Amino acid sequence: MHELVLLAPETAIEDLSDALDALDALSVSVEDADALTPAEQALFGEPGMPPPKEGWQRSRVVALFQEESAAREAAVLLQAQDFFSGCQVIGVQPVADQDWVRLTQSQFDPVEITPTFWIVPSWHEPPSVARQVIRLDPGLAFGTGTHPTTRMCLRWTANRGAQGLRVLDYGCGSGILAIGAAKFGATSIDAVDIDPAAVEAARLNAVANHVELNTGLPEAAQGEYDLVLANILATPLKVLAPLLCAHVRSGGHLVLAGILERQADELREAYAPWLSLSVSDREDGWILMTASR
Numbered sequence: 104m105h106e107l108v109l110l111a112p113e114t115a116i117e118d119l120s121d122a123l124d125a126l127d128a129l130s131v132s133v134e135d136a137d138a139l140t141p142a143e144q145a146l147f148g149e150p151g152m153p154p155p156k157e158g159w160q161r162s163r164v165v166a167l168f169q170e171e172s173a174a175r176e177a178a179v180l181l182q183a184q185d186f187f188s189g190c191q192v193i194g195v196q197p198v199a200d201q202d203w204v205r206l207t208q209s210q211f212d213p214v215e216i217t218p219t220f221w222i223v224p225s226w227h228e229p230p231s232v233a234r235q236v237i238r239l240d241p242g243l244a245f246g247t248g249t250h251p252t253t254r255m256c257l258r259w260t261a262n263r264g265a266q267g268l269r270v271l272d273y274g275c276g277s278g279i280l281a282i283g284a285a286k287f288g289a290t291s292i293d294a295v296d297i298d299p300a301a302v303e304a305a306r307l308n309a310v311a312n313h314v315e316l317n318t319g320l321p322e323a324a325q326g327e328y329d330l331v332l333a334n335i336l337a338t339p340l341k342v343l344a345p346l347l348c349a350h351v352r353s354g355g356h357l358v359l360a361g362i363l364e365r366q367a368d369e370l371r372e373a374y375a376p377w378l379s380l381s382v383s384d385r386e387d388g389w390i391l392m393t394a395s396r
């Protein structure tokens with residue numbers, strides 16, 4: 104394979120990406136051309152949301168082509184386009200063959216939740232100290248255990264236990280929190296998400312972990328639960344406050360994640376009409392907020 108490397112201003116990125124796609128590029132990646140220099144420009148987006156901008160003020164665009172001739176032809180055709188003024192062709196270069204599967208796998212190691220509870224990819228043996236394990240490979244849905252928000256929810260469940268509980272995992276992603284609840288004894292678990300791909304991922308991950316989950320779209324959440332887990336983000340969590348609180352039975356618990364330290368007060372305020380939230384864990388600037396009814 105060969106890659107065509109271009110330099111482009113942010114204003115040209117959308118047209119350039121569309122044109123490369125039309126020219127049968129196998130993939131197009133956009134990076135900050137000034138990365139790791141004093142001119143590096145930080146662009147922060149929220150997980151699951153579209154990026155705040157299409158590219159950086161000086162973007163390095165790399166398009167992958169099966170054949171060298173296709174890459175060179177694309178470079179010639181692009182240079183004739185109006186939107187290409189301000190862009191530059193850096194060159195066409197061969198891509199060295201690699202074992203991409205092995206490379207990807209090498210980036211995911213087992214994740215410790217508690218000293219005896221681990222998230223372990225299928226290509227690793229569980230650590231000998233692990234008494235409880237979730238087998239999970241990175242996929243299309245969020246939730247591999249590498250993010251602090253996921254870890255805090257899992258730690259809460261591991262420390263408190265879930266024996267015999269009815270549990271709702273709202274915004275289940277990979278299903279990791281629901282599977283965690285099952286591993287700690289929950290007997291009836293609904294795992295729901297607005298993203299059908301996440302619903303399917305959660306279903307498959309449940310099968311791989313030999314646990315039973317009722318997976319579905321949010322309407323599948325019905326009635327009251329002993330434990331409601333929701334790791335989404337502050338804004339949707341505020342909108343969902345009445346709905347999530349209505350699902351917590353008397354004596355039950357609500358566990359919320361996806362909240363930054365500075366957002367604690369706004370969350371407390373949003374939930375105050377129904378439940379009194381407090382911060383019960385924190386990691387890397389993220390907090391876990393919980394309440395009981």
Ligand SMILES: C[S@@+](CC[C@H](N)C(=O)[O-])C[C@H]1O[C@@H](n2cnc3c(N)ncnc32)[C@H](O)[C@@H]1O
Nearest residue numbers: 245246253274275276296297298301334335339
């Ligand atoms: C940060 S991920 C959390 C995944 C997993 N529960 C975990 O803890 O790692 C948030 C998930 O919530 C889902 N989501 C976002 N807004 C939602 C909503 N309004 N209702 C249901 N799910 C939602 C997203 O599709 C995404 O899969």
